[in-house]
Amino acid sequence: xxxxxxxxxxxxxxxxxxxxxxxxxxxxxxxxxxxxxxxxxxxxxxxxxxxxxxxxxxxxxxxxxxxxxxxxxxxxxxxxxxxxxxxxxxxxxxxxxxxxxxxxxxxxxxxxxxxxxxxxxxxxxxxxxxxxxxxxxxxxxxxxxxxxxxxxxxxxxxxxxxxxxxxxxxxxx
Numbered sequence: 001x002x003x004x005x006x007x008x009x010x011x012x013x014x015x016x017x018x019x020x021x022x023x024x025x026x027x028x029x030x031x032x033x034x035x036x037x038x039x040x041x042x043x044x045x046x047x048x049x050x051x052x053x054x055x056x057x058x059x060x061x062x063x064x065x066x067x068x069x070x071x072x073x074x075x076x077x078x079x080x081x082x083x084x085x086x087x088x089x090x091x092x093x094x095x096x097x098x099x100x101x102x103x104x105x106x107x108x109x110x111x112x113x114x115x116x117x118x119x120x121x122x123x124x125x126x127x128x129x130x131x132x133x134x135x136x137x138x139x140x141x142x143x144x145x146x147x148x149x150x151x152x153x154x155x156x157x158x159x160x161x162x163x164x165x166x167x168x169x170x171x172x173x
Contacts, residue, residue, distance in 0.1 A: 011064040021131040022152040026104035040070045053099035055081035093122035106149045108167035125166035126150040
């Protein structure tokens, strides 16, 4: 009996769905389908301010072994945005996250928190809920991937953020 798993699509498609079911839950953000010719996903914001803030907090690239997917942040007019600084302060990251994640029902709060080492870091608290989306992995008979929303945001946000679950209800604080 074989223990090998078989899937129809590469993990870059699943990552696009994670982007769509986390960042794309905001009324201010649209996540495009994967452009398979360039392995690029566009995250499109409704305003220049939201796009610039998203560019500060979203990973610009995700690797899956030798496969890479690029995340391009644009505004509704098609202008592309890059992070403005390579190393932002904690307060700057918190403000960027507040702007970027506005109207996202999965976000409970964005604030400065203390990590286990006692250092102040940017924190994003996520409503304790699951996200679920279709996949075409033949090894998964339900055809759905289920993640805690917290785990989804950990995959798409830069590493400087402490992502954790908090709260009881879906909705902004």
